[in-house]
Amino acid sequence: xxxxxxxxxxxxxxxxxxxxxxxxxxxxxxxxxxxxxxxxxxxxxxxxxxxxxxxxxxxxxxxxxxxxxxxxxxxxxxxxxxxxxxxxxxxxxxxxxxxxxxxxxxxxxxxxxxxxxxxxxxxxxxxxxxxxxxxxxxxxxxxxxxxxxxxxxxxxxxxxxxxxxxxxxxxxxxxxxxxxxxxxxxxxxxxxxxxxxxxxxxxxxxxxxxxxxxxxxxxxxxxxxxxxxxxxxxxxxxxxxxxxxxxxxxxxxxxxxxxxxxxxxxxxxxxxxxxxxxxxxxxxxxxxxxxxxxxxxxxxxxxxxxxxxxxxxxxxxxxxxxxxxxxxxxxxxxxxxxxxxxxxxxxxxxxxxxxxxxxxxxxxxxxxxxxxxxxxxxxxxxxxxxxxxxxxxxxxxxxxxxxxxxxxxxxxxxxxxxxxxxxxxxxxxxxxxxxxxxxxxxxxxxxxxxxxxxxxxxxxxxxxxxxxxxxxxxxxxxxxxxxxxxxxxxxxxxxxxxxxxxxxxxxxxxxxxxxxxxxxxxxxxxxxxxxxxxxxxxxxxxxxxxxxx
Amino acid sequence: xxxxxxxxxxxxxxxxxxxxxxxxxxxxxxxxxxxxxxxxxxxxxxxxxxxxxxxxxxxxxxxxxxxxxxxxxxxxxxxxxxxxxxxxxxxxxxxxxxxxxxxxxxxxxxxxxxxxxxxxxxxxxxxxxxxxxxxxxxxxxxxxxxxxxxxxxxxxxxxxxxxxxxxxxxxxxxxxxxxxxxxxxxxxxxxxxxxxxxxxxxxxxxxxxxxxxxxxxxxxxxxxxxxxxxxxxxxxxxxxxxxxxxxxxxxxxxxxxxxxxxxxxxxxxxxxxxxxxxxxxxxxxxxxxxxxxxxxxxxxxxxxxxxxxxxxxxxxxxxxxxxxxxxxxxx
Numbered sequence: 001x002x003x004x005x006x007x008x009x010x011x012x013x014x015x016x017x018x019x020x021x022x023x024x025x026x027x028x029x030x031x032x033x034x035x036x037x038x039x040x041x042x043x044x045x046x047x048x049x050x051x052x053x054x055x056x057x058x059x060x061x062x063x064x065x066x067x068x069x070x071x072x073x074x075x076x077x078x079x080x081x082x083x084x085x086x087x088x089x090x091x092x093x094x095x096x097x098x099x100x101x102x103x104x105x106x107x108x109x110x111x112x113x114x115x116x117x118x119x120x121x122x123x124x125x126x127x128x129x130x131x132x133x134x135x136x137x138x139x140x141x142x143x144x145x146x147x148x149x150x151x152x153x154x155x156x157x158x159x160x161x162x163x164x165x166x167x168x169x170x171x172x173x174x175x176x177x178x179x180x181x182x183x184x185x186x187x188x189x190x191x192x193x194x195x196x197x198x199x200x201x202x203x204x205x206x207x208x209x210x211x212x213x214x215x216x217x218x219x220x221x222x223x224x225x226x227x228x229x230x231x232x233x234x235x236x237x238x239x240x241x242x243x244x245x246x247x248x249x250x251x252x253x254x255x256x257x258x259x260x261x262x263x264x265x266x267x268x269x270x271x272x273x274x275x276x277x278x279x280x281x282x283x284x285x286x287x288x289x290x291x292x293x294x295x296x297x298x299x300x301x302x303x304x305x306x307x308x309x310x311x312x313x314x315x316x317x318x319x320x321x322x323x324x325x326x327x328x329x330x331x332x333x334x335x336x337x338x339x340x341x342x343x344x345x346x347x348x349x350x351x352x353x354x355x356x357x358x359x360x361x362x363x364x365x366x367x368x369x370x371x372x373x374x375x376x377x378x379x380x381x382x383x384x385x386x387x388x389x390x391x392x393x394x395x396x397x398x399x400x401x402x403x404x405x406x407x408x409x410x411x412x413x414x415x416x417x418x419x420x421x422x423x424x425x426x427x428x429x430x431x432x433x434x435x436x437x438x439x440x441x442x443x444x445x446x447x448x449x450x451x452x453x454x455x456x457x458x459x460x461x462x463x464x465x466x467x468x469x470x471x472x473x474x475x476x477x478x479x480x481x482x483x484x485x486x487x488x489x490x491x492x493x494x495x496x497x498x499x500x501x502x503x504x505x506x507x508x509x510x511x512x513x514x515x516x517x518x519x520x521x522x523x524x525x526x527x528x529x530x531x532x533x534x535x536x537x538x539x540x541x542x543x544x545x546x547x548x549x
Numbered sequence: 550x551x552x553x554x555x556x557x558x559x560x561x562x563x564x565x566x567x568x569x570x571x572x573x574x575x576x577x578x579x580x581x582x583x584x585x586x587x588x589x590x591x592x593x594x595x596x597x598x599x600x601x602x603x604x605x606x607x608x609x610x611x612x613x614x615x616x617x618x619x620x621x622x623x624x625x626x627x628x629x630x631x632x633x634x635x636x637x638x639x640x641x642x643x644x645x646x647x648x649x650x651x652x653x654x655x656x657x658x659x660x661x662x663x664x665x666x667x668x669x670x671x672x673x674x675x676x677x678x679x680x681x682x683x684x685x686x687x688x689x690x691x692x693x694x695x696x697x698x699x700x701x702x703x704x705x706x707x708x709x710x711x712x713x714x715x716x717x718x719x720x721x722x723x724x725x726x727x728x729x730x731x732x733x734x735x736x737x738x739x740x741x742x743x744x745x746x747x748x749x750x751x752x753x754x755x756x757x758x759x760x761x762x763x764x765x766x767x768x769x770x771x772x773x774x775x776x777x778x779x780x781x782x783x784x785x786x787x788x789x790x791x792x793x794x795x796x797x798x799x800x801x802x803x804x805x806x807x808x809x810x811x812x813x814x815x816x817x818x819x820x821x822x823x824x825x826x827x828x829x830x831x832x833x834x835x836x837x838x839x840x841x842x843x844x845x846x847x848x849x850x851x852x853x854x855x856x857x858x859x860x861x862x863x864x865x866x867x868x869x870x871x872x873x874x875x876x877x878x879x880x
Contacts, residue, residue: 078748150745156722157705157747161671245723246852248835251706252721285611286620291630316708316743317719318726321656325649332641336634343633346600347626349607353618356608364604371600375593378641382648384582384655385589388715391708391743455586456572457712459741462751466739471568541622 021424021521036121037524042107043422044128049095049103050491052135055142056090057487059083064446064480070467080463081148082164086141088151093173094135096403097265100272101183101218102131104414105211107422109187111515111522112205114196114531119189127182134176141168150461152262155243155254159235166236170229177222180268184218187211196514198533202296205513205537206289209296210275213303217264217271220307225261228254252317259310267306269403270370271299273410274341277363280413281345282538283511284360285352289538291344298337305334315386324383331381338374342367357509358432362413365440369405373398376451394454397447405443412439412490419494420508424521425501431493439486445479512538554584575738575759576714577731578655583715585648592640658729662697665690666778668857669700669707669720672749674740675858679865680769681777686755688740690732691765697729699826703857708744711757717743722857725826732759782866785859789851797870804844810871817842829864 022039032040063083066074075083106124110117118124141147147169149158158166191212195204231242232254241248282289289295311319311327345367354360376398379385389395420426449472458469465473507516518527558571574583611620665688668675676684690696700709700720709728710717713736718728742753760768776784786792794803813821814828817840822828831839833855836848855863 077751081745081748081750148747154706154745157745161705161747251723286613286618288622290623291625294630294634316717317706318721318724321653324652328649329645332645335641336637339637340630340634342600344630346603346607347623347629349604349611351620351623352607352611353613353620354608354611355613364608367604368597368601371597372593375596378592378644379586379589381641382585382589382644383652384578384648385586387652387717388582388586388712390717391710452568452570456569457710457739457741459710459743459751461745464751466754468569541619 019519020523021519022524023424023521025524034125036117036125038106038110038118038121038124039422039522039524039526041124041128042103042105045098045102045106045131048128048132048135049098052090052094053487054491055139056087056095057484059087059090061480061484063087064477066463067465067473068477070465070470070473072464075463077463078148079146081150081461082146084461085147085150089138089147089169089173091403092151092265092269093176094131094138096269096407097180098131098176098183099269099407099411100276100414101187101211101214101268102128102179104207104276104411104418105187105214105272106183108207108418108515109190109211110194111518111526112208112513113191113194113199114514114527114533115190115194116525116527116530118186119194120186123182124186127179127186130179130182131176134172134174134179137168137172137175139172141165141172144168152258153229153232153254154258155232155235155251156245156249159232159242160244160246167233170233174226174229174233177226180218180222184215184222187215188219191215196531196533202293203533203536204296205275206278206292206295206299207272207275209299210271210278213299214268214271216303217268217306221261221264221268224257225265228257228261231257252314252319255314255317256310259313260307263310263313264303264306266399266402267302269407271302273366273370273407273414274299274338276410276414276417277341277345277366279511279513280359280363280417281348282540283417283509284357284363285349285354286510286540287348287350287352287538288536288540289344290347290350291340292537294340295344298340301337302334305330305337309334312381312386315383316390328381328383332378335374335377335381338370342371342374356433358427358429358436359413359417359509361433361436362409362416365436366406366409366413369401369409369440369443373401373406376401388457389454391459392454393450393458393460396460397450397454400447400450405447409439412436415494416490417509418515419497420504421515421520421522423498423501424503424519425497426504426508427493427497427501431489435486435489435493438482438489442479442482442484442486446476446483447479449473449475449479512540554587557587558583573713573734573736573738574715575732575734575736576711576716577733578651579713579715579733581651585644585651588647589644592644655729658697658727659695662695662729663691664697664699666699666858666861667701667709667720668861669702669704669709669742669746669753670857671704671747672742672753674707674709674742674753674755675703677778677858677861678769679778681775681781682769686740688755688757689765689768690757690759691762692732692735692759694762695729695731697727699861700726700728701857701861705746706744707742707746707753710741710743711738712741713738714757719744725830732757735759735761778862778865779869780866782862782864782869785855785863786866789855791863794848802844803848804841806867807870810868812871815842816840826861826864829867830860833860833863 022037066072066080144165147164147166149162149166234240235242243249243251243254278289309331311323312331315324379389416432453469453472504520506519514531664679666677674686676688700718702720702722707720709720714730716728716730718726736759738757740755740757742750794801795806797805797807799805809824812824814824815821834852837846840846
């Protein structure tokens, strides 16, 4: 988006080393742990979730190694059950849910709307501390012997039968939920009240629309999972019959409550990624987004419909066939706005000026993998095929295409795109493109065979399996090792670039958007003068000689 | 259309001998599910490949040729937006109708289905035939006959899954669920537990043996049964002392159970309830939750004293009392 600055930014010509910015404004551990600067809090989150990502990823690597042999190559079944549980809990609640909102969202929401910070900076810091406390409980659960209920915590297994650290884990997830709620609240208020002069709703970058839709789910959905896990803990500690039929409860009630949050949570993970996509595709094709209002409203309709589809997780629980029909049709419906987005991103490329820096490669990878993930969702919305595929590796493959192929690709694309803005440094582009390719290949090799395994009937969460499934399992494990390496490469060169990468100017990609009009890294107050916005988002056309800094 | 699909399925079947691609299809619904699966696969591949191809074409055709290149603006195109909103909507409506009617048609077992009872228990399947034969992790069924499976669980949620039949249903503690199938090919097929249930979840597997009718009759008579499910239930009825109150002629402290099965029963609240399996189970494990008029709520709960298999046997006994009554009336 183009804007007229009231005054020239004086910091433009000064090399980034000597200029005062949010990173060098003050020093010392205390200046970080007590900061209320949204950009520093974003980096605190970035460090924490990266740690959690590699912990969760480590568990996944162990699982795939174990499954190379039908009788299990590595660990006892009890240990395997803990591995997939901890992998799921950590990846879902401590990486995917906070990933884009808490890092890129925290960094970019004020910058993209021309504000100096979020509406409630102290609340923002508090939400990070809450996240850390929640993560500490969960990591304690890992150290104290782990938990084996599956990330879904299904009752009555979790409440009355498991002998593992269910309470610390559930408490960790319960606590972390409050950090999501506070972040969502902060974003909604900020987006409503702190937009720069002239920045109307329909001039907002689509990343902001996506953050807004995500925040709504945070605020409306998270309390439900908190209540659910609280009830689970009550039953486990005090034997109050809520979910266990032996003491008068209903185990299916738990699934209703759990999925009422956890299906919308899938959209918490993917909507921000869709927002990142709209920024990347436009920048690297130098085009206005095709169908702005369609993309914007599809985010909102996804957020709303996502609350009405939870029953499609329960087609085989014995739920009434009429309920099944309604949840099936609504699940088909939620696919439409996603399809609209994919078509609009593709159309945005038309007659563009397309370049292929690393963030764009991640973006294109996202479109392909997300399309696969979305379309395979149709198999599961279809009642007749869901009966066969539910609970098999088909499900595992489907949601990894969405959450890893989609959300993680978009997250990495976004990190690569805004890295020069965040750090003021550029990473080696060739390595970054190579990593994008390795991740794409490794990902497909890992998860495509799992679609086939699912159709063949191999159930998920099996520590041992019949020998006829071995070939496909070995392929998947081979892919996982490539994928693991693919994720380590960016970790190395991005850390390297903080110290050794070449310094960059305010706008290395020639991108539109307010965040690119302030120096890299930005000053603590983001903008010397609050910008006044006079044009629509992604106004690439007509601006001759796109400035590269 | 069907011929084309069939020849494709044959091709896939041939390829399956190299890398497994397609599971065995051995039930009356398997083929229908596979056709739907095939069409879904075609739709998925079509859109994925179309979008990939379009992106690659645009990537090459519209690559940046000079660093300062500025493309002209593309106008928004309402007709295009509507097209790619409406076309996917129509496709999903088509899929919904197809998948749902397939599911709906097969959601209820035919009346003539043979009933078999399955209780999931960490980590095995307890299976009872009404004739009295009991099996663990093995299920013998005749080919080409509808079989209805009543499921429940003694502990956590399990899931009874036979991939070759494309059927699956959760075994939920505290309630009865039902699935049915009609096997079409003699053979041996996997039974898996499809819902994570604890340490040995992956070992909670078994085999279903589909047999020719003569083999099945032979197997059934050769089993170690000495009494039918209803007879075992009758024995339990005496052992547990049920018989002291539920006297057949209605003079006991509890209602007579003769002929009640399948009838409407009036509760103390005035509500009418059908006396069926779930009702009898509730009356045994939690009798005070359904008090009857004219009878004081004095029956103790039997929860924890009998297992789910025994509950099923008692239900079979009560059901058999109903049948006797009807026969007697007929005479």
